[in-house]
Amino acid sequence: MKLPTPPVPKGLRRKPAAPGTRPPSNGAHSNGATVQDPKETKKITKQRQREALKQQAAEVPIAMVGWLDERTGGGPFLRAFLFRKVPKGTNWYYTLGSATLFAFVNQAVTGVFLAMYYNPSTTQAYGSVHHMINDVFLGEFVRGMHKWGSTVMVVLVFLHMGRTFFFGAYKYPRELNWIIGVVLLILTMAMSFTGYLLPFDQRSFWATVVGVNINASGPILGPYLADFLRGGAEFGSTTLSRFYAIHMLLIPGLIIALIGAHLFLVSKLGTTAPPWLKAEKARDLAQEEI
């Protein structure tokens, strides 16, 4: 079924010129009287120029949007996506996914800026974080946003997952979206694990030693997995750069790609109504029951 496309928002619609505002080409007043006074003429010309300029300026954003829309066809898509119909009973719990996305964007943005000051070498890492927090303007704030934002993101991921579970939103045809979500959860955990080492203080060092050795506890393959994480049999300088690369390049790329797939499926399949709402019966069937 094809839904009708919602209307273009008011601000983007082309307005017809108000009656009497169009400057007549014959140099006459809108009332038709000819003006003789040269001073008056000059004044009126200036006014008309100003008005024309205003009108032109107002056209610029519309023209820009139109230019983009003509080349991408994004307008109808965006309108259908942003003004799409949602089921009755949609409530604040449905915003947890967007909140998680916001937390991720916050991590990405602050992470990019932290990378400008961070130095992933075993001898410099702690010092560079120390410098970032204590000397760089707003460094403590941006680093705090990243540190606390990671916790916020994990909490939001779980709340979002809980909402999906308790509302039964993982059921057919949305199983694939649940699977993608689980992979995103695991990747978020991997982000937390790899990011924890980067300050390279005593706590992060020993926590990572313990975490890597938990991987080593699996029989046969475990120690090799630990070797992969450490970049060798011993915790060394490779370990830190390896964790840094995984934390800022490998996993974020995977997460962005999977968030794209996640959102695509959400927009394609739509959201579910909360479980306490029953589907409305067809009118004739309801009358029959009465």
Added chain:
Amino acid sequence: MGARGLEKPSPEPCNDRIYVDCRVPRALNPSPFFVADSSKKKRSPYTKDRGTLGAFEGETITRRRLITGGALAAGGVATAAVGLPALGFALGPVFEKTEHQGWQDVGPEADFNPSTYVPKVITIDPNIGEAGKTTIYVRRATDKDRSPSDKGKAPLPYVAISTRCAHLGCPVRYVQAAERFICPCHGGVYDSQGKVVGGPPVRPLDRFYTRVVAGRVQVGQRFSVNSKLERFSPRDPSNHLDGLWQYLYPSRPTT
């Protein structure tokens, strides 16, 4: 059958669009799904005999198939040429053998005694500063410290115990009053020989080979021990060593 079927006799059923081209007459469609005895006939190797559209004389594979397959193969080779070296580069350290640091001097024999442990610092990885150093506990060996692995040979002259907890690798410390090694992370407790007496560790604390050269004590490579203090090649923390477990974990030949 509905009334509609009577009004307009349906054409011959041809729903199988995967195997048969419905646009061509059936005579040119020798599909096993439509011709009853075709299973006995041998399928011709020539595309022309098989009735493929646009077939050429003497052709056994259509050009479309060949070029599609060729393009896929070329793409696969190009991807592998880039991907496999990159993967090997990332996985390389797993298969690398780390050379241990050799014998390290920890002080003259007079520094040590048989009753208490003396903490000493040795280097595991010289490239990463403080993080590459570790504390070991050293004492002179007594008759009680004989290992079943000695097999009549002279035992190691000194007991050098690694502070790497056998649970998950946290640093243990020796508490003289209790004569116990205690791990701060998850409560592992070891006796004065490094054997587990409490908590989650799966085997005794690792040790180092020791020797005396010109009156100075030197420690060498790390080794792991099981609960009978038999020597094994070095293992990661959390790897069991008793019974069959010793075969389920590979050795990690490092300091």
